[in-house]
Amino acid sequence: MFRNYFKIAWRNLLKHKAFSFINIFGLSAGLTCFLLIALFLVDELTFDGFHTQAGSLYRVVEKFTTATGKERTAGSVSFNTSAIVLKDMPEVAATSRLTTFGRVNVSAENNTTVFYNDYTTANETFFHLFDFPLLQGTREALKEPFTAAVTDKMAMKLFGRQDVLGRTIRVEDDSLPYRITAVVKIPGNSHIQFNVLFSEATSFSNPRFREFSSSDWTSTLFTTYVLLKDNKTANSTAARMGTLVMKNRPASADTRKSTFSLQPLKQIHFYPDGQDNERAQSGIMHLYVFGIVALFVLFIACINYMNLTTARFAGRSKEIAVRKVAGAMRNSLIVQFLAEALLITVIALFIALAAVQMLMPGFNAFTGKELSLDWHSDYRIWLGVLSVTALAALMAGIYPALFQSGLRPLQLLKNKLKLSHGHLSFRRVLVIFQFSISIIMMVATIIVFQQLKYVDGKDMGFNKEQLVVVDINSANVRRAATTIKNEYARLANVKNVTVTSRVPGEWKSIPQIKVSTAANPASMQDMYYIAADDQFLNTFQIKLLSGRNFLPGNELADSQYVLINATAAKSLNISQPSEQLIEIPAALFGDGLNTYDTPLRVRVIGIVNDFNFQSLREKIAPMVIGSPRLRVHRIDYFTARVNPVNMAETLKQMEGILHSIDATHLFEYNFLDKQWDLFYQEDKKREVIFLSVAFMTILIACLGLFGLATYAAEQRIKEIGIRKVLGASVSSIISMLSKDFLKLVLVAAVIAFPIAAWAMHQWLQDFAYQVGLQWWVFLVAGGAALFIALFTVSFQAIKAALSNPVKSLRSE
Incomplete structure (x- = not known):
C-alpha cells in the first residue's frame, strides 16, 4: 500500500x-x-561538552570589591586556593591549575623554526580532568619538569609532522630544552585553547616561584578547576572555600573582601569573565x-x-x-x-x-x-x-x-x-x-x-588609518627602543613613530591605576593607563587641549609628569593643568591588585582631547598617559604612521632594523585599523x-x-x-x-x-x-x-x- x-x-x-x-x-x-x-x-551550545566529566567540573571565580568601591570578578584565583580546597574539602575529588605567564619564543630543537607563543603551564592532573584527545603520550604528560604537550597543529608547524613524542623544543631564556610528552588535539568548541602546554613542575625549579606560590593567597593568576563528587554541593562548597581562603589570607597582604563561586564548565564559553552581565x-x-x-x-x-x-x-x-x-x-x-x-x-x-x-x-x-x-x-x-x-x-x-x-x-x-x-x-x-x-x-x-x-566612520579623537603597530617581544629590543625608534623615523615612508605600553584599540588588556589628588588623597578613582613618549600625540593625531606635551629628548626630566584626558580632568576637577600633584598608589592589572613599595606622586602638565581607546560599546573612560620611565607599565609597541605607497618595502625595512638589534626577534606587526575591525x-x-x-x-x-x-x-x-x-x-x-x-x-x-x-x-x-x-x-x-x-x-x-x-x- x-x-x-x-x-x-x-x-x-x-x-x-x-x-x-x-x-x-x-x-x-x-x-x-x-x-x-x-x-x-x-x-x-555544546562547548566543552566533549569532556566525560564536564557535568562535574567547575571553574573557581572570585568576586571582590576594590579600595575604590568597584566590584570586580576574576575567573582565576590564588595558587593556594586549589591547594587548600583539595586538602580540607572532602567533597572535592581533584583540582587543576592553568596559568599564562606571558609570551616567549618557542622553537624546534634545531632553532630553525621559531614561534612567539604564550607560556602557559598546567599541573599534572590537567589531562586527567580534561580528556582532550591524545594522539600520542599519556595522561601523565605534565608530571615531570621541563616537559610539554603540543597540539597536532603546533607539531606540524615546528617539525612538519605529528609523531614528535620525545622530541625537544627550546624556550627563550631557558637553558634546558623541554621534552614533548604528549601530542594533543584541541576541538574548536573548547574554551581552553593552547599551542604548547608546559608542565607546572618546571616553575617549581625556580626558587622565586616556590617562594611566591607558598604564600600566595591574594593573586588572581591561576585559573583553577575543581572536580566535585556531588554536583549538589557546588554552592556550599564555594561558600566554605571562601571562608577557608579568607581565614588563611594574611590581613596585611590585602584588604579586599572576596566571595567565591563555582562556575559550571559548560557556562564558561558564554560567561568568560565569570559574570552574568548584559554583554x-x-x-x-x-x-x-x-x-x-x-x-x-x-x-x-x-x-x-x-x-x-x-x-x-x-x-x-x-x-x-x-x-x-x-x-x-x-x-x-x-x-x-x-x-x-x-x-x-x-x-x-x-x-x-x-x-x-x-x-x-x-x-x-x-x-x-x-x-x-x-x-x-x-x-x-x-x-x-x-x-x-x-x-x-x-x-x-x-x-x-x-x-x-x-x-x-x-x-x-x-x-x-x-x-x-x-x-x-x-x-x-x-x-x-x-x-x-x-x-x-x-x-x-x-x-x-x-x-x-x-x-567605522565616527571621529574617535585620533586617526587610526595608516598606523603600523610593531610588537616588542624581547628585552634586547626593549633596551634599544630609542635607537630603533630613531631608525624607523629616518625611513622615507615613515611620518611619525612613537613607543608605548599600549595602543588605542588594544587587543591585550589596558591596565588600570588608582588615582587620587593631593587635595583629597582618600578619594581614589580607577583610571586607565598608557605609557607613551613625546611622539604619541603626533603619531596618533590626538589634540592637546591645554598645557604642554612631553618634551623631545627630555624623557628623564618628564618622568614624573603625566598627561590626562578630558574625562579624567573632569573627574579630578582639574580645569587647567598647572603641575597639580596626583598620587598613584596602585595599578590594577589583569593578574590582580599590584601595589608599589611607595605610592607614585606625579604632576599633571597637559590635558588631551578625549579619544576612544576601547570599542564604541564602551564610553570614554578616564585615562592617564605617563612617561615610559614611570614604573607602572613597560613599553610594548612601536607605532609608525606610514605612507601606504610601497608598504611591503617599508615593512621589510622595519623588520631589518629590528633584526639588527636582535636577530631572533619575531617581527610581529598589525595594522591598527584592522585590529579595530575585530571589535565588531x-x-x-x-x-x-x-x-x-x-x-x-x-x-x-x-x-x-x-x-x-x-x-x-x-x-x-x-x-x-x-x-x-x-x-x-x-x-x-x-x-x-x-x-x-x-x-x-x-x-x-x-x-x-x-x-x-x-x-x-x-x-x-x-x-x-x-x-x-x-x-x-x-x-x-x-x-x-x-x-x-x-x-x-x-x-x-x-x-x-x-x-x-x-x-x-x-x-x-
Whole structure:
C-alpha cells in the first residue's frame, strides 16, 4: 500500500512540474538555512561538552570589591586556593591549575623554526580532568619538569609532522630544552585553547616561584578547576572555600573582601569573565534569535507547501472525488497526501545536504569554526536531521491533507465547491506571518548596517588609518627602543613613530591605576593607563587641549609628569593643568591588585582631547598617559604612521632594523585599523546572517504569495471572464486581484514594525555610541515588502486579466 502511495506521489510530482519545482526549491532552501544555523548553534551550545566529566567540573571565580568601591570578578584565583580546597574539602575529588605567564619564543630543537607563543603551564592532573584527545603520550604528560604537550597543529608547524613524542623544543631564556610528552588535539568548541602546554613542575625549579606560590593567597593568576563528587554541593562548597581562603589570607597582604563561586564548565564559553552581565546575556540572546530565525525560515518554507498545495487542489478535485466514490477512506487519503509531502521533503533534504556541503567551507571561514556534516558526524546530529525532515513533512502536509481529504465528493464532481472564510483566513494568516518575518529581517539588516557604518566612520579623537603597530617581544629590543625608534623615523615612508605600553584599540588588556589628588588623597578613582613618549600625540593625531606635551629628548626630566584626558580632568576637577600633584598608589592589572613599595606622586602638565581607546560599546573612560620611565607599565609597541605607497618595502625595512638589534626577534606587526575591525567582527557576522536570512525569507515568502495569487486567480477565473465580457479593463482586474494581497503585506508591516523596533533597540544597547532608530528605516523595509509583493502578484494578475474569457465561461 505504502509503495502505491509513493508511486502516485511521484506521478503527481512529474505531472505538475512548476508547482513541484517551487515546493522543492522552497523546502530545500529552508532546510539548507536551518541545517547551517543548527550546526552553528549545536557547536556553540555544546562547548566543552566533549569532556566525560564536564557535568562535574567547575571553574573557581572570585568576586571582590576594590579600595575604590568597584566590584570586580576574576575567573582565576590564588595558587593556594586549589591547594587548600583539595586538602580540607572532602567533597572535592581533584583540582587543576592553568596559568599564562606571558609570551616567549618557542622553537624546534634545531632553532630553525621559531614561534612567539604564550607560556602557559598546567599541573599534572590537567589531562586527567580534561580528556582532550591524545594522539600520542599519556595522561601523565605534565608530571615531570621541563616537559610539554603540543597540539597536532603546533607539531606540524615546528617539525612538519605529528609523531614528535620525545622530541625537544627550546624556550627563550631557558637553558634546558623541554621534552614533548604528549601530542594533543584541541576541538574548536573548547574554551581552553593552547599551542604548547608546559608542565607546572618546571616553575617549581625556580626558587622565586616556590617562594611566591607558598604564600600566595591574594593573586588572581591561576585559573583553577575543581572536580566535585556531588554536583549538589557546588554552592556550599564555594561558600566554605571562601571562608577557608579568607581565614588563611594574611590581613596585611590585602584588604579586599572576596566571595567565591563555582562556575559550571559548560557556562564558561558564554560567561568568560565569570559574570552574568548584559554583554554575556546579549551574546546568548543572539544565539536564541538565530535558532528562532532558523525555525522561522523552515516554517515559512512549510507554509509555502501548504499554500501551493491548497492552491492547486481544484485541479485534483475530481481525482479526490473519484477516490471517495470508489470507497477510499479519509484516513487513506490523509496518508496519501502526507506521503506526497514526505517525498517532496526527502528530495528537498538531499538537495539541502548537497548545498550544505558546497557552502560549508565558506560558512566555516565566515564563522571561524570547523563544522562538518558527513557520515562521521555524531549520530545525534543525524537523528536531529531526520527528525526535522519528518517534522517538516508533517508541518507542510498536515493541513492540506486534512483539508483536501475532508471535501465532499458530490461538490467536487459538480465543481461547485465553495471555501469557507476560515480556510481563506488561515492562508492569509500564513502569508502575513511570512511577510512579518521578512520585514523584521529587513529592518534588522538595515539598522545593523547603519550602526557598523557609524562605528567605522565616527571621529574617535585620533586617526587610526595608516598606523603600523610593531610588537616588542624581547628585552634586547626593549633596551634599544630609542635607537630603533630613531631608525624607523629616518625611513622615507615613515611620518611619525612613537613607543608605548599600549595602543588605542588594544587587543591585550589596558591596565588600570588608582588615582587620587593631593587635595583629597582618600578619594581614589580607577583610571586607565598608557605609557607613551613625546611622539604619541603626533603619531596618533590626538589634540592637546591645554598645557604642554612631553618634551623631545627630555624623557628623564618628564618622568614624573603625566598627561590626562578630558574625562579624567573632569573627574579630578582639574580645569587647567598647572603641575597639580596626583598620587598613584596602585595599578590594577589583569593578574590582580599590584601595589608599589611607595605610592607614585606625579604632576599633571597637559590635558588631551578625549579619544576612544576601547570599542564604541564602551564610553570614554578616564585615562592617564605617563612617561615610559614611570614604573607602572613597560613599553610594548612601536607605532609608525606610514605612507601606504610601497608598504611591503617599508615593512621589510622595519623588520631589518629590528633584526639588527636582535636577530631572533619575531617581527610581529598589525595594522591598527584592522585590529579595530575585530571589535565588531561578531556584529558584521550578524549583519551577513540577517541579510542572508532576509533574502531567503523574502524569496520563500514570494513563492508563497505566488501560490496564493495562483489560487485566487483559479478561484475567480469565471468572475474575471464575466467582468471582461461586461467591459472591465485589464488594469481594473489587475487592481482587483492585487489589492487583497497588498492589504496582507500592510498588516504584516503593522505587526512587524514594533517587534523589529524592540529587538533592534535591545541590540543597540550594546553600544555606548549608536545611531538610534530612524523612521525611514521602517518605511524603506515596508515599502520594499510592498513592492516585492506587488511584483510577485502581478505575474498571475496580468496573466488572468489577459486570458480569453470565452475559455473560462465555456463550461457554464
